[in-house]
Amino acid sequence: MTTSPLTLRRAGDSPALLGLLGIVGFGALLEILPRVGVLKEEYFPPTSKIIAALIDELGRGGFWQAVIGTVSTWLIGLSIAVVAGIVLGIVIGSVPALRLATASTIEFLRPIPSVALLPLAIVLFSAPIRSILLLVVYASFWQVLIQVLHGVTDVDPVARETAASYRLNRWRQARYLVWPTTLPYAMTGIRLAASVALVLTITGELLIGGTKGIGEEIAVAQSSIAVPSMYALIVVSGLIGLIANLATRRAERLVLAWHPSVRRELPL
Amino acid sequence: MTRVLSRTGLLLGLPVVLLVTWWFASAGSKSFYQPPLETIIKVFPDTWTGARFKSDVFPSLIRLFIGYSLAVLLGITLGVLIGANRRLRALVEPLLEFLRAIPPPVLVPILILIAGIGNPTKVLVIVIGGVWPVLLNTVEGVRGVDEVLSDTCRSYRIGGWLRLRTFILRAASPQIVVGARQALSISIIMMVIGELLGATNGLGYTVVEFQRGFQIPEMWSGVFVLGLLGVLLSLAFTLVERRVLNWYHGARAAERSGH
Structure with missing residues (x-):
């Protein structure tokens, strides 16, 4: 567990290099195992074939439309969930009576698995995009709401009393007292919501279909048993997820640049 | 007495109001897709x-139980190994970061292709979805031991x-539990998705069959059952x-009162 400076400085031991080695090693393993026959090549195409399929995909117009479709559905769903979560969270969180009255309902609605709503979403909306958005918003809304509710109640008592002695009005209290306390929580909620929303977007596309998106491309590749393209598209979905994670983490650091939790960290 | 009354009032007030509203708002509903409550x-x-229950609910629950348990066990085992070994961690961290970013449901078509639509596939689907939160939280927990x-x-x-047993797992357990809770809700979702994409029985399968057969009130009741399952399991987890x-x-x- 202990990391003495001596072991850290040993050659060939830099985390970045080891990480790269891990990824390359994983790729090499998936190249070799099907080739020597440990894994069936039909089902596990070697890495080189997946990469070739990926390059094919990158040159296809339909692929980029699918990427744009997925990303825009994701962003729309996420924005709705974030705005609704923050607004409702602040309103419910700042009125104790409202908070008590809604607690049981929230506790009940939150664990309902979002895909349980899938058949409902399909029959209620004729446009597939709306069905998908319902799933995305339902799943990601709670992440934001719960975090904001935590944040609103976390206001430092001394700061609250100070604000009261300075007779800050309601708006100013919300702006200078509640909002800065809530923001870090809200950002955590948004980060969680972003990855949940992306998963549900692609899942919705896969299960409902009818909109341009990576999920539907995977379903199409599946029905035509284009195995390497399926893997290539899965890699793409992972890359989109990775970029989304990095972007939200980045955004969190930017928005919270003033916050002690970020300021204290060493610049990377 | 009045305090108990007002507390139960607050607890049940809104749910009752919502249900009553739904009951009356939907009472005369002629809409095929939105039947009266x-x-x-x-x-x-x-x-x-x-x-x-015997033909659809129990098979689903058994698969969920096995899949979830395997996911938790696998996540903790790998998490302890990776978390306790600094070099191994550096080696696999970027890879895990990528694998975790893949939405688990997209792996379901591949799994069906490889292993058919039998029970092993459906359990595997749950494991693949549930293992990540446990694994990553265990790594963090083990890394952060005192x-x-x-x-x-x-x-x-x-x-x-x-x-x-007495130190590492103990110290990491708060983190592991956080992961296990996330894994539970993901496992339920993966259970349903596995049954939606290819199955001959199960809760998810039943609900979708109702939807395809235009048995709309039955479908709504199925959504209730799924929702209830989520709520009960999360309660049990708590x-x-x-x-x-x-x-x-x-x-x-x-600690807090000591301040």
Whole structure:
């Protein structure tokens, strides 16, 4: 567990290099195992074939439309969930009576698995995009709401009393007292919501279909048993997820640049 | 007495208001897809009979139980290995970061292709979805163990299984529980998705069959059952968590009052 400076400085031991080695090693393993026959090549195409399929995909117009479709559905769903979560969270969180009255309902609605709503979403909306958005918003809304509710109640008592002695009005209290306390929580909620929303977007596309998106491309590749393209598209979905994670983490650091939790960290 | 009354009022008030509103708002509903709440409740006992439980609900629950347990076990095992070994961690961290970013449902078509639509696939689908939160949280938990305690263990020559059980797992357990909770809700979702994409029985399969057969009130009742399942399992988890982490919440409370 202990990391003495001596072991850290040993050659060939830099985390970045080891990480790269891990990824390359994983790729090499998936190249070799099907080739020597440990894994069936039909089902596990070697890495080189997946990469070739990926390059094919990158040159296809339909692929980029699918990427744009997925990303825009994701962003729309996420924005709705974030705005609704923050607004409702602040309103419910700042009125104790409202908070008590809604607690049981929230506790009940939150664990309902979002895909349980899938058949409902399909029959209620004729446009597939709306069905998908319902799933995305339902799943990601709670992440934001719960975090904001935590944040609103976390206001430092001394700061609250100070604000009261300075007779800050309601708006100013919300702006200078509640909002800065809530923001870090809200950002955590948004980060969680972003990855949940992306998963549900692609899942919705896969299960409902009818909109341009990576999920539907995977379903199409599946029905035509284009195995390497399926893997290539899965890699793409992972890359989109990775970029989304990095972007939200980045955004969190930017928005919270003033916050002690970020300021204290060493610049990377 | 009045306090108890007002508390139950607050607890049940909104749900009752919502249900009553729904009941009356939907009472005369002629819309095919939005049947009156009364109809949904009426079809409930006929739809979710003992036979249905035996043929669809229990198989789903058993698969969920096995898949979830495997996910938790696998996540903890790999998490302890990776978390305790700095070089291994550096080696696999970027890879895990990428694999985790893949939405688990997209792997379901591949799994069906490889292993058909039998029970192993459906269990595997749950494991693949549920393992990540447990794994990543265990890694974080093991990484964050107290240095002084670690050194103390070393001075007392506490090693091997004893060290793992009484120190590492203990210290990481609050984090592991957080992961296990996330894994539970993902497992339920993966259970349903596995059954939607290819199955011959199960809860998710039944609900989609109702939808495809335009048995709309039955479908609504199925959504209720799925929702209820999510709520009950999360409740059960909270109870287990309270027992397992009793010492931790106690220590936290003591810390807070000590300020």
